[in-house]
Amino acid sequence: MPSAYTRLTSRFQRLSRFGHLSAIAGWDMMTMMSPGGSRARGEALAELSVLQHQILTSPETAVDLVQAKQESLSDDEWVNLAEMERAWQQAVILPARLVEAKSVAGSRCENAWRSQRPANDWKGFAENLKEVVYLSRQEAEIRAQNAGVSRYDALLDIYEPGMTSCQLDTIFSDIKSWLPDLLQRVITHQSEQSIQQPQGPFTIENQRHLGLKAMETLGFDFDAGRLDVSAHPFCGGVPQDVRITTRYDQQNFLSALMGVIHETGHARYEQNLPTQWPGQPIALARSTAIHESQSLFFEMQLGRSPAFLARILPEVINHLGVQPALTQQNFIRLAQRVEPGLIRVNADEVSYPAHIILRYEIERALIESEIEVEDIPALWQEKMERLLGMDTTGNYRNGCMQDIHWTDGAFGYFPTYTLGAMYAAQLFQALGRTLPDVEQLIADGDLQPVFIWLQENIWHHGSRFSTRELITRASGEDLNPRWFRQHLESRYLAD
Amino acid sequence: MPSAYTRLTSRFQRLSRFGHLSAIAGWDMMTMMSPGGSRARGEALAELSVLQHQILTSPETAVDLVQAKQESLSDDEWVNLAEMERAWQQAVILPARLVEAKSVAGSRCENAWRSQRPANDWKGFAENLKEVVYLSRQEAEIRAQNAGVSRYDALLDIYEPGMTSCQLDTIFSDIKSWLPDLLQRVITHQSEQSIQQPQGPFTIENQRHLGLKAMETLGFDFDAGRLDVSAHPFCGGVPQDVRITTRYDQQNFLSALMGVIHETGHARYEQNLPTQWPGQPIALARSTAIHESQSLFFEMQLGRSPAFLARILPEVINHLGVQPALTQQNFIRLAQRVEPGLIRVNADEVSYPAHIILRYEIERALIESEIEVEDIPALWQEKMERLLGMDTTGNYRNGCMQDIHWTDGAFGYFPTYTLGAMYAAQLFQALGRTLPDVEQLIADGDLQPVFIWLQENIWHHGSRFSTRELITRASGEDLNPRWFRQHLESRYLAD
Numbered sequence: 001m002p003s004a005y006t007r008l009t010s011r012f013q014r015l016s017r018f019g020h021l022s023a024i025a026g027w028d029m030m031t032m033m034s035p036g037g038s039r040a041r042g043e044a045l046a047e048l049s050v051l052q053h054q055i056l057t058s059p060e061t062a063v064d065l066v067q068a069k070q071e072s073l074s075d076d077e078w079v080n081l082a083e084m085e086r087a088w089q090q091a092v093i094l095p096a097r098l099v100e101a102k103s104v105a106g107s108r109c110e111n112a113w114r115s116q117r118p119a120n121d122w123k124g125f126a127e128n129l130k131e132v133v134y135l136s137r138q139e140a141e142i143r144a145q146n147a148g149v150s151r152y153d154a155l156l157d158i159y160e161p162g163m164t165s166c167q168l169d170t171i172f173s174d175i176k177s178w179l180p181d182l183l184q185r186v187i188t189h190q191s192e193q194s195i196q197q198p199q200g201p202f203t204i205e206n207q208r209h210l211g212l213k214a215m216e217t218l219g220f221d222f223d224a225g226r227l228d229v230s231a232h233p234f235c236g237g238v239p240q241d242v243r244i245t246t247r248y249d250q251q252n253f254l255s256a257l258m259g260v261i262h263e264t265g266h267a268r269y270e271q272n273l274p275t276q277w278p279g280q281p282i283a284l285a286r287s288t289a290i291h292e293s294q295s296l297f298f299e300m301q302l303g304r305s306p307a308f309l310a311r312i313l314p315e316v317i318n319h320l321g322v323q324p325a326l327t328q329q330n331f332i333r334l335a336q337r338v339e340p341g342l343i344r345v346n347a348d349e350v351s352y353p354a355h356i357i358l359r360y361e362i363e364r365a366l367i368e369s370e371i372e373v374e375d376i377p378a379l380w381q382e383k384m385e386r387l388l389g390m391d392t393t394g395n396y397r398n399g400c401m402q403d404i405h406w407t408d409g410a411f412g413y414f415p416t417y418t419l420g421a422m423y424a425a426q427l428f429q430a431l432g433r434t435l436p437d438v439e440q441l442i443a444d445g446d447l448q449p450v451f452i453w454l455q456e457n458i459w460h461h462g463s464r465f466s467t468r469e470l471i472t473r474a475s476g477e478d479l480n481p482r483w484f485r486q487h488l489e490s491r492y493l494a495d
Numbered sequence: 496m497p498s499a500y501t502r503l504t505s506r507f508q509r510l511s512r513f514g515h516l517s518a519i520a521g522w523d524m525m526t527m528m529s530p531g532g533s534r535a536r537g538e539a540l541a542e543l544s545v546l547q548h549q550i551l552t553s554p555e556t557a558v559d560l561v562q563a564k565q566e567s568l569s570d571d572e573w574v575n576l577a578e579m580e581r582a583w584q585q586a587v588i589l590p591a592r593l594v595e596a597k598s599v600a601g602s603r604c605e606n607a608w609r610s611q612r613p614a615n616d617w618k619g620f621a622e623n624l625k626e627v628v629y630l631s632r633q634e635a636e637i638r639a640q641n642a643g644v645s646r647y648d649a650l651l652d653i654y655e656p657g658m659t660s661c662q663l664d665t666i667f668s669d670i671k672s673w674l675p676d677l678l679q680r681v682i683t684h685q686s687e688q689s690i691q692q693p694q695g696p697f698t699i700e701n702q703r704h705l706g707l708k709a710m711e712t713l714g715f716d717f718d719a720g721r722l723d724v725s726a727h728p729f730c731g732g733v734p735q736d737v738r739i740t741t742r743y744d745q746q747n748f749l750s751a752l753m754g755v756i757h758e759t760g761h762a763r764y765e766q767n768l769p770t771q772w773p774g775q776p777i778a779l780a781r782s783t784a785i786h787e788s789q790s791l792f793f794e795m796q797l798g799r800s801p802a803f804l805a806r807i808l809p810e811v812i813n814h815l816g817v818q819p820a821l822t823q824q825n826f827i828r829l830a831q832r833v834e835p836g837l838i839r840v841n842a843d844e845v846s847y848p849a850h851i852i853l854r855y856e857i858e859r860a861l862i863e864s865e866i867e868v869e870d871i872p873a874l875w876q877e878k879m880e881r882l883l884g885m886d887t888t889g890n891y892r893n894g895c896m897q898d899i900h901w902t903d904g905a906f907g908y909f910p911t912y913t914l915g916a917m918y919a920a921q922l923f924q925a926l927g928r929t930l931p932d933v934e935q936l937i938a939d940g941d942l943q944p945v946f947i948w949l950q951e952n953i954w955h956h957g958s959r960f961s962t963r964e965l966i967t968r969a970s971g972e973d974l975n976p977r978w979f980r981q982h983l984e985s986r987y988l989a990d
């Protein structure tokens with residue numbers, strides 16, 4: 001008779017195999033599937049998701065979780081058990097009718113949004129969003145009561161275990177105190193530099209080969225993954241078979257190139273997760289913010305650094321041809337251009353946090369019932385004005401209707417983008433203490449020591465440590481926004 | 496409380512949704528997956544297959560199947576119930592340990608075969624094959640005892656319900672009586688014609704676009720499917736999202752073009768299966784041979800007919816460029832070339848039945864324990880000599896080791912290829928009685944009446960009728976090899 005712990009590991013391995021099929025079918029839906037297949041695919045994936053929920057929340061799981069605590073377990077097994085319990089708890093706590101209602105309301109809101117956004121139809125969108133908010137508040141309330149925290153913190157914990165709005169408030173008010181001024185100085189500084197735009201078109205085929213070359217340089221394992229195209233870039237698949245995507249703009253090759261570098265960061269984390277606990281929660285990536293820290297480490301810390309840009313420029317020219325804009329100095333200026341805009345996904349790393357803080361403040365107030373859906377546009381306008389000095393009055397399409405996150409109730413997700421940026425800066429700073437010659441290594445194209453450091457400090461730990469412990473072991477301290485500020489100042493104001 | 500029949504339909508719809516995920520993940524494995532993903536994919540698919548088996552063979556299914564027979568059902572529901580029972584019976588009858596052992600032995604044999612075949616290592620292969628044969632005999636014995644038929648007939652029934660080796664013997668001995676002579680006459684006849692080979696290379700991109708054009712001409716629904724590349728061409732996916740594949744030979748464009756036309760025949764059957772019984776067995780394709788009859792109807796009856804070849808030639812030239820070999824007369828000769836060879840998958844339609852009869856006779860004797868694995872090479876040699884006049888002594892690689900079917904125990908499958916060819920000829924003949932001007936329609940590119948006839952007579956029936964009933968309703972008689980002979984004689988000896 002296997003122990004309760006062993007029974008749990010079998011059950012989670014089984015769940016992970018079903019998760020594999022769901023990940024591949026999900027990737028296929030975004031990259032390969034013809035539109036006519038969407039209804040049947042939706043039904044198949046929903047059926048699988050019901051099954052996964054049933055396995056996770058079965059009475060046997062509950063009994064085994066209690067019983068396993070009486071068994072003699074190794075340290076790693078305790079950690080794994082705690083992660084199992086966390087997954088179980090998150091699933092078991094919501095009544096089935098709420099899960100179902102949220103899923104239906106989310107799909108309806110998202111489907112309508114696809115046409116409402118281009119039509120700038122805020123009124124129509126708000127109607128559906130109200131239902132999503134109503135149900136998300138219910139979800140948050142149930143989770144909050146169970147965890148003894150605030151509603152918003154309960155949702156935040158889904159994506160970023162251990163993070164609280166109290167900590168976020170401290171961090172974000174720090175950022176708000178210096179960001180608008182820093183942004184102004186960077187813009188003034190850059191306005192004194194001349195910059196030349198590259199002349200497209202750059203064919204998709206050439207851009208694709210350049211992207212593959214960058215992935216190779218960055219150590220992507222092509223035996224365990226691939227690059228494709230989707231409307232919204234993502235990193236999907238499973239650790240043994242990571243599927244990253246990009247989209248190509250024939251006029252702007254930097255967008256796909258930097259996107260590929262970003263997703264390669266996500267991919268290398270997945271490809272290098274620990275293999276000694278197959279299918280177990282302890283072997284998964286730590287959190288959404290730590291995941292984003294790896295992509296932003298690749299894109300922002302490494303990818304847009306002068307040393308890396310200088311190193312990859314010959315490949316760019318090799319694939320896209322010589323042109324006046326592709327001098328080293330101009331190429332670096334292009335990749336480091338700061339230009340506040342309305343759209344979050346197009347934002348540079350200096351203005352990005354403003355987009356996140358704005359969304360965080362609104363979504364938190366929304367979940368805590370301090371504001372209602374009707375209040376969003378005015379708040380959006382006020383905060384955009386204050387943080388980025390931009391006017392979005394009446395421009396819902398490129399204002400509060402631009403993102404997909406709220407349409408299906410993913411409240412609590414936005415802060416992880418900026419947490420990721422701060423973790424990335426802090427990790428790069430810590431790496432620099434271990435490898436003082438890191439810039440030279442990058443310039444020489446000798447990235448192996450960098451990857452080994454990430455592997456030893458982040459990737460191969462999986463979920464072995466809490467985020468706080470992971471980051472403290474790697475960098476000597478808990479999250480400290482100072483390194484992010486220092487990174488921005490030294491990159492954008494030093495010369 | 497839903498009726499037993501309703502419970503069964505829900506269960507089969509659920510099975511069909513899991514089948515959807517299995518089909519897409521299987522397609523991905525053959526077309527997209529990097530090699531490093533294969534172990535995890537294999538485990539995920541095996542886990543799903545265990546689940547499907549559990550659902551199908553659950554005690555509830557057995558009880559509901561008995562109970563549903565007491566309920567008042569429509570004619571269609573009775574048919575669907577019978578198909579459900581058939582699927583259940585096929586699955587429930589084998590002990591789990593035999594299914595497991597067959598799967599393990601099959602994988603081992605197939606994996607080793609991948610290197611043993613190029614190495615011409617018959618001895619090594621025979622060792623693994625013995626185990627597969629041993630287990631397949633056990634499977635056949637269990638199925639035979641249950642059905643009260645011979646061992647081989649029990650396996651044949653998996654692929655071709657209702658077909659018997661007695662009927663096959665009659666048909667195949669008829670073919671054997673005229674085929675060698677016909678083949679000789681065709682070869683002599685063609686040796687008097689001059690033929691010019693096209694000069695490659697033909698780029699994959701150009702061949703792909705030509706293939707897509709052919710699919711369009713043949714009514715493939717691109718909103719519900721796509722074309723990709725795999726080592727072995729197949730038609731996969733689900734009816735709402737059919738995935739066909741081909742492979743490209745830069746020197747020989749006809750191979751991919753005719754392959755695409757073949758798979759398009761499979762695809763249109765799938766895309767036009769009835770939709771009023773979602774997820775139910777009655778809505779599935781009738782049988783392996785009927786499926787093959789649709790692909791061969793497209794490839795052989797339609798695709799290699801002079802009228803169709805003349806019609807598609809301008810597109811060929813349009814995509815691949817003008818060249819001397821692409822005159823109408825020479826193009827038809829190329830597509831209708833008869834040349835006996837060692838390899839079944841490369842065979843023309845005149846010599847193809849010889850490859851099948853040879854395999855049928857050997858695999859039947861093997862399953863019935865009349866011969867052993869060691870006897871295969873000598874029998875192969877003797878039959879190749881007699882049927883096609885070719886010598887394969889010592890050439891195991893291109894002899895009895897060329898196919899994948901036996902490696903994982905798919906005994907009983909081979910005959911469906913030639914049954915498909917005969918059904919295709921018989922259906923085309925029947926179509927000609929309804930549409931006497933069919934050749935003119937093809938020449939004019941007006942294929943809609945042909946598709947409507949197939950839709951009404953085959954596609955939209957799904958599994959509503961038995962194969963015999965289906966073919967009798969469509970053509971006025973049961974399978975009659977005469978039409979196939981007449982097709983070959985009129986195509987290859989008439990001019």
Ligand SMILES: [Zn+2]
Nearest residue numbers: 262266292295
């Ligand atoms: Zn990211």
Ligand SMILES: [Zn+2]
Nearest residue numbers: 757761787790
């Ligand atoms: Zn076929």
